Amino acid sequence: GIQVEQSPPDLILQEGANSTLRCNFSDSVNNLQWFHQNPWGQLINLFYIPSGTKQNGRLSATTVATERYSLLYISSSQTTDSGVYFCAVYADKLIFGTGTRLQVFP
Amino acid sequence: DVKVTQSSRYLVKRTGEKVFLECVQDMDHENMFWYRQDPGLGLRLIYFSYDVKMKEKGDIPEGYSVSREKKERFSLILESASTNQTSMYLCASSSGLARTYEQYFGPGTRLTVT
Secondary structure: OOOEEEEOOEEEEEOOOOEEEEEEEOOOOOEEEEEEEOOOOOEEEEEEOOOEEEEEOOEEEEEEHHHOEEEEEEOOOOHHHOEEEEEEEEOOOEEEOOOEEEEEEO | OOOEEEOOOEEEEOOOOOEEEEEEEOOOOOEEEEEEEEOOOEEEEEEEEOOOOOOEEOOOOOOEEEEEEEOOEEEEEEOOOOHHHOEEEEEEEEOOOOOOOOOEEOOOEEEEEO
16 A cells, blocks of 8 residues: 655754655555644644645645655744644545654744 | 534543444535544544445444434444543544545544543
8 A cells, every 4th residue: 555654753843943844655646635733633734735835824835746745844933833744645545644743842 | 614523522431331422524525534543553544434324444444333324424433342442533524526635634532441
């Protein structure tokens, strides 16, 4: 089956720093989604992005489907950005990556 | 905004009890899903439904059943709860016949079986 790997597994930042999270997938997919799981466990939709670039405030995402990767950019990070970031790809079902745990300190 | 709600945020049950987890979505979505999330194992699909009264097994259906009597509601049933079913349970929904469309998740239910 499709493998989805995320890097880095852990990231510690000071407030105001920028970061890039990467998602690699092993085969062609129908679509791709980025989520933020907050400390209470809820998965919040960030981007639904099969290809190209999207931006939403301080966050943006780029997917290059032909090269099988996606990037999530977080600029001017805030403590509320802490949590786990997942990418998930659609093949015959939604397959989640391993996650990047982000901690932002004041 | 899409809203997916789950009946409980936290639940504690005893071994052998029958447990019902309820999920409701308000966007008239065709597809609904149940996942469980465990440390080190990620999110795994238990069951999904693409229409009322229709269901399909996911990756780990053993020990679970589901019910979808109305389009907006999808229930996960643990017939006889066991300690290895202690987990975070997440419900999701999506629109479209292709089932590849964006999924929206509920807040989750942390179930502890003692």
